[in-house]
Amino acid sequence: MKEDYPFGEIEAKWQSVWDQDGAFETNLEQAKNPYYCLMMFPYPSGKLHVGHGRNYIIGDAVARYKKMQGFDVLTPMGWDAFGLPAENAAIKTGTPPAAYTRANIATMKQQLRAWGCMYDWKKEVTSCEPDYYRWTQWLFLQLHERGLAYKKEAPVNWDPVDQTVLANEQVLPDGTAERSGAKVETRMLSQWFFKITDYAQRLLDDLDKLEGWPERVKTMQKNWIGRSEGTEIYFSLVSRSDGVKDAFENVPCFTTRVDTIYGCTYMSVAPEHPQLKEWISGMPQEEAVLEFIKDSAALNDIDRQSDTREKKGVFTGRFVINPYTGEEVPLWVADYVLMYGTGAVMAVPAHDTRDWSFAKKYDLPIRISIQNREGTLFLDEMDDAYTEDGICYDSAEFTGMPNRDAISRMSKKAEAAGFGKATVNFRLRDWLISRQRYWGAPIPIMYNESGQAVPVPADQLPVLLPEDVEFKPTGESPLRSSEEFMKAIHPESGAHCVRESDTMDTFVDSSWYFLRYLSAQDDRQAVDAAIANKWMPVDQYIGGIEHAILHLLYARFFTKVFYDLGLIDFDEPFKQLFTQGMICKKGSDGNLHKMSKSKGNVVSPDELLKKYGADTVRLYTLFIGPPEKEAEWQDAGVEGASRFLKRLWRRVADNHTLLLEAADLKITMDEMETPERDLYRKTHETIQQITRGLDGAFTFNTAVAGIMELMNAVDQLKISEDSSRAAKAVYRDAMETVVLLISPFAPHIAEELWSELGHPKSVLQARWPEVNKRALERDVIEMVIQVNGKTRDKLQVSASASTESIEADVLALDSVQKWLEGKTIRKVIVVPGRLVNVAAS
RNA sequence: GCCCAGGUGGUGAAAUUGGUAAACACAAGGGACUUAAAAUCCCUCGACUUUGGUCUUGCGGGUUCAAGUCCCGCCCUGGGCACCA
Numbered sequence: 001m002k003e004d005y006p007f008g009e010i011e012a013k014w015q016s017v018w019d020q021d022g023a024f025e026t027n028l029e030q031a032k033n034p035y036y037c038l039m040m041f042p043y044p045s046g047k048l049h050v051g052h053g054r055n056y057i058i059g060d061a062v063a064r065y066k067k068m069q070g071f072d073v074l075t076p077m078g079w080d081a082f083g084l085p086a087e088n089a090a091i092k093t094g095t096p097p098a099a100y101t102r103a104n105i106a107t108m109k110q111q112l113r114a115w116g117c118m119y120d121w122k123k124e125v126t127s128c129e130p131d132y133y134r135w136t137q138w139l140f141l142q143l144h145e146r147g148l149a150y151k152k153e154a155p156v157n158w159d160p161v162d163q164t165v166l167a168n169e170q171v172l173p174d175g176t177a178e179r180s181g182a183k184v185e186t187r188m189l190s191q192w193f194f195k196i197t198d199y200a201q202r203l204l205d206d207l208d209k210l211e212g213w214p215e216r217v218k219t220m221q222k223n224w225i226g227r228s229e230g231t232e233i234y235f236s237l238v239s240r241s242d243g244v245k246d247a248f249e250n251v252p253c254f255t256t257r258v259d260t261i262y263g264c265t266y267m268s269v270a271p272e273h274p275q276l277k278e279w280i281s282g283m284p285q286e287e288a289v290l291e292f293i294k295d296s297a298a299l300n301d302i303d304r305q306s307d308t309r310e311k312k313g314v315f316t317g318r319f320v321i322n323p324y325t326g327e328e329v330p331l332w333v334a335d336y337v338l339m340y341g342t343g344a345v346m347a348v349p350a351h352d353t354r355d356w357s358f359a360k361k362y363d364l365p366i367r368i369s370i371q372n373r374e375g376t377l378f379l380d381e382m383d384d385a386y387t388e389d390g391i392c393y394d395s396a397e398f399t400g401m402p403n404r405d406a407i408s409r410m411s412k413k414a415e416a417a418g419f420g421k422a423t424v425n426f427r428l429r430d431w432l433i434s435r436q437r438y439w440g441a442p443i444p445i446m447y448n449e450s451g452q453a454v455p456v457p458a459d460q461l462p463v464l465l466p467e468d469v470e471f472k473p474t475g476e477s478p479l480r481s482s483e484e485f486m487k488a489i490h491p492e493s494g495a496h497c498v499r500e501s502d503t504m505d506t507f508v509d510s511s512w513y514f515l516r517y518l519s520a521q522d523d524r525q526a527v528d529a530a531i532a533n534k535w536m537p538v539d540q541y542i543g544g545i546e547h548a549i550l551h552l553l554y555a556r557f558f559t560k561v562f563y564d565l566g567l568i569d570f571d572e573p574f575k576q577l578f579t580q581g582m583i584c585k586k587g588s589d590g591n592l593h594k595m596s597k598s599k600g601n602v603v604s605p606d607e608l609l610k611k612y613g614a615d616t617v618r619l620y621t622l623f624i625g626p627p628e629k630e631a632e633w634q635d636a637g638v639e640g641a642s643r644f645l646k647r648l649w650r651r652v653a654d655n656h657t658l659l660l661e662a663a664d665l666k667i668t669m670d671e672m673e674t675p676e677r678d679l680y681r682k683t684h685e686t687i688q689q690i691t692r693g694l695d696g697a698f699t700f701n702t703a704v705a706g707i708m709e710l711m712n713a714v715d716q717l718k719i720s721e722d723s724s725r726a727a728k729a730v731y732r733d734a735m736e737t738v739v740l741l742i743s744p745f746a747p748h749i750a751e752e753l754w755s756e757l758g759h760p761k762s763v764l765q766a767r768w769p770e771v772n773k774r775a776l777e778r779d780v781i782e783m784v785i786q787v788n789g790k791t792r793d794k795l796q797v798s799a800s801a802s803t804e805s806i807e808a809d810v811l812a813l814d815s816v817q818k819w820l821e822g823k824t825i826r827k828v829i830v831v832p833g834r835l836v837n838v839a840a841s
Numbered sequence: 842g843c844c845c846a847g848g849u850g851g852u853g854a855a856a857u858u859g860g861u862a863a864a865c866a867c868a869a870g871g872g873a874c875u876u877a878a879a880a881u882c883c884c885u886c887g888a889c890u891u892u893g894g895u896c897u898u899g900c901g902g903g904u905u906c907a908a909g910u911c912c913c914g915c916c917c918u919g920g921g922c923a924c925c926a
Binding site: 173215216219220223224226228230253254255256257268309311335336337338340341344345346347348352353354355425426427545548549623624625626629630631632634636637639640641643644646647650689692701702704705706707708709712782784785786788789791794826827828829831834835837838839840 | 844845861865868880881905920921
């Protein structure tokens with residue numbers, strides 16, 4: 001056995017062995033004990049850095065651990081291969097996106113292998129290949145058939161840099177695009193949507209089923225869905241231009257505070273309200289209102305929604321009738337009203353801070369309709385709206401009722417009288433999926449002469465991406481430049497049609513890839529139900545927190561649609577979710593940033609692998625800190641991991657003969673003297689600690705620390721040829737345990753040492769060590785002795801000693817007596833196996 | 842503003858869930874080996890200290906024999922939502 005740890009040699013060797021053995025290939029039909037370990041598939045951007053590595057290293061560790069526990073583990077890998085960077089690269093360098101993407105995939109595959117992250121490549125999927133996007137298109141057709149995919153003219157988010165529209169989820173709270181960073185504009189365009197809002201309630205309710213998901217991810221999804229319960233009330237619009245009150249239309253408005261309705265003194269609608277122009281037509285105020293609409297439209301969403309900006313509005317000249325009071329109130333258009341709910345809100349300045357400031361500015365009347373418990377609310381003493389709970393006031397038959405109770409009563413009244421109803425509103429909007437870019441799956445639709453959408457028949461899929469296109473982004477899909485592509489024939493009439501030229505958002509591709517892995521080679525169907533039902537939901541999903549809303553919400557939506565289509569019999573895709581933190585490093589500006597090319601803080605794995613080997617990089621990545629938290633990459637830390645692996649290697653090499661000889665020793669615990677008994681106990685304590693950590697919270701950092709501690713304990717047992725049989729046997733047992741425990745983290749060195757310890761088969765086929773409960777027992781326990789809560793001494797106590805005898809022994813100690821001088825003992829607390837605290841005063 | 846996570850040595854962090862605060866590492870300092878260096882091995886390493894101890898987990902209170910951990914009130918950092926009626 002070599003003296004020095006030859007990481008380069010053994011890593012190459014074992015990677016080939018795993019490949020040849022098909023160690024990571026899974027027979028989906030025959031597997032008896034399925035465990036689906038999934039990592040978010042990467043976008044093939046070129047090269048992986050050590051920050052990306054965390055995801056795959058954690059996933060590989062889980063897969064190996066579960067394998068050793070006897071599961072039939074499926075760990076597939078694939079490529080989220082459509083997307084803008086490839087297209088932008090094509091514009092810049094002239095390399096076609098397909099070639100660029102395939103080259104990146106080859107590089108990254110090699111990198112993953114070099115890390116020792118092994119996958120079942122027989123199940124690889126690549127979303128930009130026709131054998132994949134054919135089924136993405138097929139799924140689009142399924143949604144279309146059921147009315148879940150539709151096209152409509154709507155105000156959409158336009159990214160002026162990437163020259164395409166974006167989904168709401170792709171726009172950051174500051175109004176910039178998640179991908180390009182450009183300030184997003186609003187445009188009216190006709191676009192394709194998926195009707196995710198139909199699933200809002202289920203997406204919300206089923207979050208409760210996801211016990212294995214981090215609470216914060218569930219909270220984020222909950223906020224995003226944004227359910228609010230309230231009442232829709234129909235106010236009648238009246239014209240008073242000729243002095244006659246002719247109610248000619250209903251203006252529905254949504255409120256969560258119907259209890260305040262008797263304090264409603266005006267109504268405001270959003271400037272984009274679709275009927276507004278109609279209502280003001282011919283009014284003396286028409287010009288002023290149109291002007292106002294124009295001004296509001298000029299503001300982008302960020303400025304418009306900034307809460308520091310002063311609210312603006314104008315009177316429309318029209319009035320509406322509050323159906324509860326029969327009273328006429330003026331109708332305003334105000335820029336603080338959004339096209340949410342119905343785009344119209346009843347304004348109650350006394351009980352809503354926004355209405356308050358608006359009413360103050362435009363001198364609109366304010367009327368109290370909720371009184372506080374003390375009855376001390378007076379208009380002239382208020383300097384802001386009263387938004388707390390209270391008692392209905394000046395509210396007809398509801399006066400005196402607690403306002404919370406009034407909400408349902410008032411809703412019921414509206415329903416009974418036909419001027420309103422209880423309603424639920426969601427913040428969630430439909431998912432905008434069309435993109436005016438080339439590198440995506442074409443939307444399988446054509447248009448006939450009258451412009452009607454005709455779905456491409458399923459048997460004509462895939463609609464192939466053409467290659468003869470001009471990439472330059474013009475705001476129009478590049479596909480339009482391909483004459484061949486644009487031509488289509490109506491499936492029934494044979495008439496000439498024009499193809500849809502937009503492509504699908506790449507989040508569509510990634511919303512179902514975990515299902516396709518299970519049928520990757522199947523060219524007859526998207527998903528094989530029997531296999532999917534056997535393997536899904538995914539047992540463990542691992543990925544970045546940045547996908548908490550986008551990808552994870554869309555994937556849940558798709559799974560529910562599949563369920564409704566009868567394709568599968570489960571309706572949530574991921575049982576257990578783990579979101580790892582990002583790896584950061586000080587950038588060229590001296591601040592900590594997420595690793596990225598633009599910040600100049602990327603650590604490339606290539607040099608590290610050459611200098612230290614993959615196992616060192618893996619071990620350090622796991623040791624760096626709690627895996628769910630962000631971590632700062634420190635090059636010096638890698639050195640520590642390397643030192644440890646070298647030491648482990650040396651211990652085996654130095655005692656190689658002895659370790660091999662000890663293989664056949666059969667001993668019992670009775671033969672062990674104290675030092676080896678201690679090591680034996682430590683060995684099993686470590687097994688317990690690490691196994692618990694891997695099953696629960698993924699505490700890889702403490703698992704690695706635990707192995708290091710065990711190694712330190714191994715070094716405490718001085719071993720030589722002259723040592724006892726028991727000592728040798730325990731020593732070997734401890735070393736074998738170290739190798740087994742470290743194998744999910746540092747698999748190459750573990751394989752090599754396992755074989756050096758005389759095992760002919762791969763460590764992956766060894767069983768994960770089990771805790772021997774008897775090994776954990778102690779005859780003598782060290783107890784901490786406290787006086788008044790301060791540690792004063794320690795005492796070795798027999799494990800069988802009674803509380804009374806321990807108490808007596810403790811009180812006899814000089815070190816205790818010293819602190820009790822002149823005091824009366826009040827109480828003695830004995831915590832068995834832990835400590836004794838003498839309380840005295 | 843609302844909701845959620847956090848705040849522990851020079852650094853990354855641990856702490857069996859209320860029971861010895863700082864495990865395991867990194868960095869630093871000292872020593873051994875060496876002609877020398879690297880590597881390796883050993884020791885020190887929260888602060889103060891009269892070497893007896895005292896203090897120490899963002900700050901201030903509280904509960905308890907005992908609080909990093911529980912409760913109340915603040916401060917700070919990160920994340921999510923935010924003119925959503």
